[in-house]
Amino acid sequence: MAELEIINVSKTFGQSKVIDNVSLTVGAKEFVVFLGPSGCGKSTLLRMIAGLETVDEGEIRIGGKRVDALPPGERGVAMVFQHYALYPHMTVRENMSFGLRNVKIAPAEIDRRVAAAAKMLEIEHLLQRKPAQISGGQRQRVAIGRAIVKEPHLFLFDEPLSNLDAALRVRTRLEIAQLHQRVDAAMIFVTHDQIEAMTLAHRIVVMNNQRIEQIGTPMEVYSRPATAFVAGFVGTPC
Ligand code: ADP
Ligand code: MG
Numbered sequence: 001m002a003e004l005e006i007i008n009v010s011k012t013f014g015q016s017k018v019i020d021n022v023s024l025t026v027g028a029k030e031f032v033v034f035l036g037p038s039g040c041g042k043s044t045l046l047r048m049i050a051g052l053e054t055v056d057e058g059e060i061r062i063g064g065k066r067v068d069a070l071p072p073g074e075r076g077v078a079m080v081f082q083h084y085a086l087y088p089h090m091t092v093r094e095n096m097s098f099g100l101r102n103v104k105i106a107p108a109e110i111d112r113r114v115a116a117a118a119k120m121l122e123i124e125h126l127l128q129r130k131p132a133q134i135s136g137g138q139r140q141r142v143a144i145g146r147a148i149v150k151e152p153h154l155f156l157f158d159e160p161l162s163n164l165d166a167a168l169r170v171r172t173r174l175e176i177a178q179l180h181q182r183v184d185a186a187m188i189f190v191t192h193d194q195i196e197a198m199t200l201a202h203r204i205v206v207m208n209n210q211r212i213e214q215i216g217t218p219m220e221v222y223s224r225p226a227t228a229f230v231a232g233f234v235g236t237p238c
Contacts, residue, residue, distance in 0.1 A: 001064065003028045003154055003186040004049065009058035011044055018044050020210040021058075026186050028153070031177075034190045035197040036207030037233065042190045045207075046156050049188070050079045063153060073102065078147035079156040082163060084139045086131040086146075092118075093127040096146045110149070117145040120182075121175070137168040141175075148179070155179075157189040161196065173200065194234055198222070206230050 004026040011019040018041045026032050034042045047053040049060060051072035060068040067075045078099075086095045096114045105113075118124045121141040126134050131142070140160060147155055157176065161169040177200060180187050189200055197204050198218045206213045206221055206229075214226040225231035 001028055002026065002061075003030070003063060004188075005059070005061040006045075006049070007059040007061070009045070009048065009055055009060065011041075011048060011053065011056050018210055019048070022212055023058075024205060024212065024215065026154075026188065028186055029184065031180055031187045031189070031200060031202045033197040033201035033204045034188065034207055035192070035194065035204050035234070036213075037192055040207045041210050042192075042207055043158055046079070046158050046188060046190050049075075049154075050077055050156055051075050052079075073099075075154075076152055077154040077156055078150040078152040079158065080140075080143050080147050080160045082159040084131070084136075084143045084163075086139055086142060088131050091128050091130055092123065092134070092142050095131070095142055096127075096149055099146060099150055113149040113151070114145070117148040120148070120179075121145050137164055137172065140164060140172060144172075144176070144179070148183070151183075153185050155183075155185055155187045157187065159190055159192070161191070161193075176200070197234075204234075206234065208233070 002025045006022060006024040009019060009022050036042055044053060048055050051070060055068040059066055062075055093114060097110050100110050118127060121144060123138060123141050126138060131139055161172055164172055173196060191197055201218055203215060203217055204221050205215050208229050214221055214230045221230055221234050225234060
């Protein structure tokens with residue numbers, strides 16, 4: 001069954017159309033990467049799925065249910081941002097559990113989920129610290145932990161590796177791949193980096209100029225690019 005359906009979705013900011021009639025289906029447990037240059041609309045599309053931007057035209061369905069009028073907390077998704085977006089005044093533990101407070105989950109269950117996620121991400125020793133007292137890589141693990149504890153069926157990652165140094169980028173990329181093996185969820189991962197896309201994706205959605213240029217497996221977009229743009233963008237070594 002499809003976890004996510006995007007049907008003829010468009011979005012305009014002021015005078016400029018930033019998503020132009022995009023349609024896409026993501027399967028349960030699928031790992032899909034949105035790949036494209038800066039400004040092509042990747043984040044806007046992801047934010048519409050999350051409910052952080054409204055949809056001007058078209059429909060978004062998650063788990064078969066239409067969600068484009070629902071608030072973010074009722075969509076069953078969790079998002080990880082490039083800039084972590086942690087609350088500076090809260091401890092790591094509080095940051096991870098904060099999103100669960102409004103959804104009527106028993107405190108013991110919240111503690112269990114936070115403990116399990118902290119163990120998986122090897123941040124158990126940081127739970128009492130504030131974001132300013134941990135490194136950038138650790139902050140991104142906390143942000144990933146905050147997503148995990150929601151037990152979503154759809155994870156949304158917006159360039160989560162961009163602020164990390166090269167070694168941490170590889171490590172965190174592998175951890176996200178491992179996380180995908182462990183959880184019963186689909187993942188959408190936004191990046192402008194071909195290597196990340198090639199190594200993580202079941203399917204890559206290549207975007208350019210507000211539209212989808214091609215959807216295919218890494219092998220398909222690499223060896224059979226559908227457009228000159230895809231050939232140039234995916235084929236260019238970095
Ligand atoms: P990407 O994530 O691919 O770099 P974005 O989705 O962030 O692209 O942006 C797509 C286009 O929409 C860009 O031209 C950007 O400047 C514009 N844009 C994004 N968010 C807003 C906003 N809130 N208001 C006006 N324009 C925006
Ligand atoms: Mg972006």
